[in-house]
Amino acid sequence: MPRFVKLATLEELPVGSAKEVEFEGRVYAIYNVEGVISAIDGICPHQGGPLAEGTVEGTTVTCPWHGWQFEIRTGKTPLGSKIKQAVYEVKVEGHDVLVAVP
Numbered sequence: 314m315p316r317f318v319k320l321a322t323l324e325e326l327p328v329g330s331a332k333e334v335e336f337e338g339r340v341y342a343i344y345n346v347e348g349v350i351s352a353i354d355g356i357c358p359h360q361g362g363p364l365a366e367g368t369v370e371g372t373t374v375t376c377p378w379h380g381w382q383f384e385i386r387t388g389k390t391p392l393g394s395k396i397k398q399a400v401y402e403v404k405v406e407g408h409d410v411l412v413a414v415p
């Protein structure tokens with residue numbers, strides 16, 4: 314059962330920014346795209362690149378290491394349906410960004 318845990322605040326995530334947060338051994342990449350907060354697994358499934366440091370265009374993040382791309386809101390990639398990045402539900406309560414951690 315996922316539980317919502319505060320992993321960031323809105324002050325830490327201005328529009329257009331991203332933040333990497335480690336919690337209980339997992340790394341989360343949290344993005345603010347045009348005011349909508351999304352969270353995905355922050356470790357690229359290719360070779361472990363830091364997806365929070367990737368370039369974001371629209372709702373697509375490009376891994377800074379070798380360019381794999383992921384749709385921030387769905388975890389899908391143009392590389393094919395066998396690869397899908399985990400996406401975590403996000404709630405904003407006041408100024409707190411809560412992520413549904415597994």
Ligand code: FES
Binds near residue numbers: 359360361377378379
């Ligand atoms: S580690 Fe992300 S594309 Fe290679």
